[in-house]
Amino acid sequence: MDASLILKQFQIPRNCLINRLVPKKVLYEHVSPKQRKIVQVGLNKLRWMYALRTDNTNILAYRDASCAYPVVEYFIAEIEDAQAVRELALILMQAILHPMLLFFTWGDSLQLITADYRTNQADPSKLVVEKLIQSHIYDSGDDLHAFIQKQTFHRQSLTNFKAYYESVVSNMLREKMEIRYSIKLPKTINPVMLDEQLNQIEREAEELQSRIKKADQFNIRVSLQMRLHDLKIQKQNVLKQYEQQE
Incomplete structure (x- = not known):
C-alpha cells in the first residue's frame, strides 16, 4: 500500500x-x-x-x-x-x-x-x-x-x-x-475517553482469564468466572450506551 x-x-x-x-x-x-x-x-x-x-x-x-x-x-x-x-x-x-x-x-x-x-x-x-x-x-x-x-x-x-x-x-x-x-459514535462522544474505558475493561478481563487458568480451587474459579461474565456485560452496556440511535 x-x-x-x-x-x-x-x-x-x-x-x-x-x-x-x-x-x-x-x-x-x-x-x-x-x-x-x-x-x-x-x-x-x-x-x-x-x-x-x-x-x-x-x-x-x-x-x-x-x-x-x-x-x-x-x-x-x-x-x-x-x-x-x-x-x-x-x-x-x-x-x-x-x-x-x-x-x-x-x-x-x-x-x-x-x-x-x-x-x-x-x-x-x-x-x-x-x-x-x-x-x-x-x-x-x-x-x-x-x-x-x-x-x-x-x-x-x-x-x-x-x-x-x-x-x-x-x-x-x-x-x-x-x-x-460495528457502531456509530455520536459527535458528542469523546473517543479517547471511551477507548480508555474499554481498554481498561479488556485489560481486567485478560488478567481474570489468566487467573482462571492458574486457579486450583473450584470455588475460586467460579468466582473469577462470574467476575469475568460481569465485565463482558459491563462492556456490552458501555457500547450500547454510546451507540448512535438511528
Whole structure:
C-alpha cells in the first residue's frame, strides 16, 4: 500500500511537504545497541513526509509544564511485517524529538500510530512517550474513504499543535472503534475517553482469564468466572450506551 498517496489526500498544505528519506545512521545516534538491531532488521525505510510549523500553517506552537508541541510531523515507515510495529514505533518516537504521526506500511497493510507525550522533567527539550495509540489496521481491500476524510488537514483543530495532534488521535480512534465494534459514535462522544474505558475493561478481563487458568480451587474459579461474565456485560452496556440511535 502506497502510504504517500493516502497522505496526499489529507490535503496538508503544499509548503509543509518534506518527502525526504531518513538514513538509518541518523537513528543509530539516538538508540541503544539493542534498539539498533531492531531498526536494522525490522525497518526498511523511514520517510519524513510533512513538517507542520507555525510559519507554514499559522498554527500556534503549544507548551505548558507537562508537554510541548512546537510542531507536528508526518512520517512513513516501511517494514517487513507487523511483528515489530510497537517496538519500532516506540524507538522512532523516542529518537525523533518532535510529536509525530507515524504511518507503518507492510505488504498491503497500513496503520497509523500516535503517542501520548509529556515533557521530560530532567531535560525539558526532550519528550517522553507515555503510551502508544494505534489505529485500525487497513488492508488494500478496505474502504479508506472514511479514514481519509477524518484525517484531512482542515478537519483537525487548528488552534495550536497540541489541539491539532489530539484531534488527529480522536478522529483515528473514532474510526477504529466504529469499525471494531460495528457502531456509530455520536459527535458528542469523546473517543479517547471511551477507548480508555474499554481498554481498561479488556485489560481486567485478560488478567481474570489468566487467573482462571492458574486457579486450583473450584470455588475460586467460579468466582473469577462470574467476575469475568460481569465485565463482558459491563462492556456490552458501555457500547450500547454510546451507540448512535438511528
